[in-house]
Amino acid sequence: MRVTLKQLAYFIALAEEGNFGRAAARVHVTQPALSMQIRELEQALNAPLVERRPRDIRLTRVGREVLARARRILSETEELEAAARRQGLLGRLNLGVIPTVAPYLLPPVLGALRDSGITRDLRVREAQTAQLLAALDAGQLDAVVIARPTPAPDRAILPLFTDRFLLAGSATGLRGLAQVSEHLRPVALDPEQLLLLDEGHCLADQALEVCAIDRRQTRIDLGASSLSTLCGLVAQGFGLTFLPEIALRSEEAAAPDMRVLRFAAPEPARDIALVRRAKTTDDGWFAALAELISGAAAGLLDHARRVCPPAT
Incomplete structure (x- = not known):
């Protein structure tokens, strides 16, 4: 199973919102759908990323490292997309x-x-x-x-x-x-x-x-x-x-x-x-x-x- 950009985006939303419900609303999906993507991300990385609590979540040590890398990856992806849109004026x-x-x-x-x-x-x-x-x-x-x-x-x-x-x-x-x-x-x-x-x-x-x-x-x-x-x-x-x-x-x-x-x-x-x-x-x-x-x-x-x- 490969890590996807969608999974990273959902994980960033979860880490910043601290709650599955608010994170799901932020990325416009259902809570079960978001939860499934987070579980698949954990399986792909073979490590737990969050500690699930009744009302909120806490990032694990691995989760904090993945969050920092995910932000860098998505930032680079956005720059790549912007560069592609500008390609007509760059090439x-x-x-x-x-x-x-x-x-x-x-x-x-x-x-x-x-x-x-x-x-x-x-x-x-x-x-x-x-x-x-x-x-x-x-x-x-x-x-x-x-x-x-x-x-x-x-x-x-x-x-x-x-x-x-x-x-x-x-x-x-x-x-x-x-x-x-x-x-x-x-x-x-x-x-x-x-x-x-x-x-x-x-x-x-x-x-x-x-x-x-x-x-x-x-x-x-x-x-x-x-x-x-x-x-x-x-x-x-x-x-x-x-x-x-x-x-x-x-x-x-x-x-x-x-x-x-x-x-x-x-x-x-x-x-x-x-x-x-x-x-x-x-x-x-x-x-x-x-x-x-x-x-x-x-x-x-x-x-x-x-x-x-x-x-x-």
Whole structure:
């Protein structure tokens, strides 16, 4: 006969209550059931643990030793269970992030992970949406941060935040538009003035969608250029580009000559979400990670809305 955790828990209750009836009530079983478990524990240890008296009990010498060990065992068990519940935030996580989010969101997210005391072996892959979803489906990534994910039965999705688009350019390039900013719409922009990322970047596709134009109408195709490159160019007067709010803090520091305007409501925006496979074991890590990412994004969004306030 093996000692069980239930027996140890019942024995602790009995030792602390000093009475079979009160101990049974504490652990929500009948008194005979508790008494049977204590007897089985004594048989397993081949030693009496309590002296049974009419109204109460007394621990034997062996009983006192078993009580101390039982408390340590159950304490370790509780810590083990808690660690298992936190495992999603303690073990390795393979995370994919789209390029127009990663450089802006990852630094504060990593800071939040550090400040929260969570130790994580975080592996990050930065790639376009189609590549990230393929890696997710193949089991190479545990979760991805992407824009506008398409609902699917084999994926679990948690919305993170809404990232509005600003119009970025030089002071000269935006001067005429600033005069009509209260009525500024993406569809009113001159397609030949727009600088966009290469095909496959969801930000470029979304910009074209809200402007209701074809990529072939744009003046410059910059290939695999980054959003930072676009901001540097428009700051020097080479056209205009769409800038997500989360990118403003970093890009205005890198391109101090850049200026931004806010579109009239309803503002063009993208919805950023955290996605995992539906069958992936979720012991709480998915929601916890989503909360960290959303919290990190909030600071970036607040900054953008202070620098370039929405219309009231």
